[in-house]
Amino acid sequence: MSDTLIKVTGLKKTFPVKASAFSSKSLTLRAVDGVDLELKRGETLGVVGESGCGKTTVGRCLLRLYEPDAGRVWIEPDASLVSQVSEIDESVAAMAEELATLSGQPTKTTADKARVRALKQRVLRDKARANQLASTSDLLSMSRARLKANRRRIQMVFQDPWASLNPHMVVKDIVGEGPLEYGTHSGRELDRWVHELLEKVGLPPQAANRYPHEFSGGQRQRIGIARALALTPSLIVCDEPVSALDVSIQAQILNLLISLQDDFDLTFIFIAHDLSVVQYISDRVAVMYLGKVVETAEAAALYANPRHPYTISLLAAVPVADPEHPNELRPPEGDVPSPVNPPSGCTFHPRCRHRIDVCDKVIPVLGKDRNGHVISCHNPPNG
Amino acid sequence: MDKLLDVKGLKTHFHMHGYTVRAVDGVDFSLSEGETLGIVGESGCGKSQTSMSVMRLIPDPPGKIEAGEILLRGRDLLKISEPEMRKVRGNNISMIFQEPMTSLNPVYSIGYQISEVLMLHRDMTKDDALKESVRLLKLVGMSDPEERVTEYPFQLSGGLRQRVMIAIAMACEPDIMIADEPTTALDVTIQAQILRLMADLKARTGTSIMFITHDLAVIASFADRVMVMYAGVVVEQAPVRDIFKKPLHPYTQGLLGSIPVLGEVKKRADGSRQLLNAIPGSLPDHRNFPKGCRFAPRCTKVMARCWEAEPALVPIEEGHQVRCFLHSDAVQETPAYAEVKRGQQRKWQRADRRAQGAGPASAATGADKTGGRS
Ligand SMILES: Nc1ncnc2c1ncn2[C@@H]1O[C@H](COP(=O)(O)OP(=O)(O)OP(=O)(O)O)[C@@H](O)[C@H]1O
Ligand SMILES: Nc1ncnc2c1ncn2[C@@H]1O[C@H](COP(=O)(O)OP(=O)(O)O)[C@@H](O)[C@H]1O
Ligand code: SF4
């Protein structure tokens, strides 16, 4: 068995949005615009970025709570299969691009038309073949039955501890819902399992018969974690599980997640906007900006030697609990631009202190730099 | 130093069916001209109700300011009439809240909302007020302020809305600005922008600030003095440097231990993960308050006497006060304490010595494991 648990390739997700409140014209919002990620078994991958960068959307696509437009989500993939399928996917993408340019031309010769027809057919055929090959381990192209079996292996803990639990259900039904649906536990045994889970997340047994509104934010987040654990998943996507909590409660939940990781042999994707929290809990960190990953590195290396200008400004925004800390905060200026109409070239260029002439013209591609970080930037500092 | 605001013995209680919530239960603090006071504590510990009491905005019923004095330049705000208080709110003290959307009016443009304050409190004409609004928006770092004045709250991001709130708060050139978790709902990046803006305004205008937060890191570079609250009382108060360099109260130490530090090593020597030094458990329920020290059920250093009597807030050093038996034997004179008999002190000391002989006292009743940070 390979030690890669999840591999995400070329993930894209768009949403249609109205041009304005009164318009019927529809625009495309690129929430996730070509994301690749890889998770090793037992590791924690942090995903960090400002609000609206597409972190939640990536997480929801992994669970197929959103239907992605393109890409693959491999679970325990076979490396040779991935490369075989990726090759076809790439050639399909190239053909699709050619098709787009051809159909964009105002006048077409008969030869062009024939080419278009042939291309269309090949795209369809190759896509089907790739999907067929991938369907053994790609969550996005597998059959319903296989998906259901795999789906329980990925769970999510949600950001808002107030909205994510059904207010009309008592805790034991919330936590026991999954096991009941999948038939893993029932009756007495289910009760025992729920009690064990509540104990694991630090809730008293009496909590089982209470409703969510009777709990504080931190306790609700514990309920959400117990629910995520109930089907003993391999991966838990934690979507800003501590952002809505006080620092003191945040520390309790971070400690809880760390100890559960060992007990339950878990792999985590940990999403947050605060790099100090992400760096604390993660082995590796992916920094996202406007739907794209702009830097990935080991957590320690990301702090010690950040390369992408966006990462550097995220680090500079973290308040330091030391009145004598010399650095004053140097956050990125302004807000994240709208993903409906992102800036040209490097999408970070309007806020970047290191930008050079090419930055607003050419889109930088992700590549490995000398010290092992993967970054996309034309002019990375700290080289 | 001249005291601008002096709050003494403030008690604000909420009378619910069958029980009383002692949200603010005897709080003393002061604020000097140009000073920034950080008020820190977990959700529910009484920070907001303390500032709402200063503004006299406690909903009555069920709330009531039961006792105390709130002296603004020597004048007791609890003794003046409501119309006079309204003037104080407009001219002397203004407030910024956590959720800027709920405190802005969605149906008016932001220019209108700032102008309204200016016309009311600074007697400006409509045209002057609009011009001043543009200047204020520029002051709080909004780009294109001339266009922004015509926009509505829903058209702005959370960070920009908070800038508008600050512009409104600054409009009447207040003596005191109360900021109640102004950055808690924002991303860290936007938080950093707002903190920078507030530090900048403070330097330029000399306004005194009460800054409320649950995250000590936020005020490290910003506050002059810090007051730590727990369950309705002040447990420690000190100049900002002392709070971070030599925190005395176990609660303050716990709040500091809860903050993940950037760049800190997370693996122990044996390869296992380092846990944060979290505080176990949560705030006590008002229906079931501890008789002695309010922090005793969560305190890792609890001693026998902590369960029996409440410690008093006592000065340990210049400007540094703490409420904990580890640092002083002084007892808060409460009705509960009146029941405790004389001679008890010696008994406690004996019990503590016994406990110390048997190893460190442990009272981690909460469910969380706490990791020691060496
Ligand atoms: N209108 C009210 N009715 C009843 N109890 C109240 C009311 N407002 C506040 N309280 C209680 O008073 C105590 C202190 O509340 P306060 O809002 O000051 O806390 P806080 O430190 O500001 O916390 P938060 O961060 O949650 O606002 C809490 O126990 C709270 O439940
Ligand atoms: N259901 C949806 N409909 C339309 N737009 C959406 C939807 N979900 C997310 N978006 C948009 O996608 C972008 C990325 O969103 P999200 O992944 O939630 O960001 P984050 O989690 O980083 O805050 C944002 O601009 C957001 O407004
Ligand atoms: S590509 Fe240019 S604009 Fe983008 S982050 Fe790098 S230097 Fe800045």
Ligand code: SF4
């Ligand atoms: S008085 Fe006792 S219980 Fe309270 S904080 Fe001090 S040591 Fe802990």
Ligand SMILES: [Mg+2]
């Ligand atoms: Mg999100």
Ligand SMILES: [Mg+2]
């Ligand atoms: Mg509050």
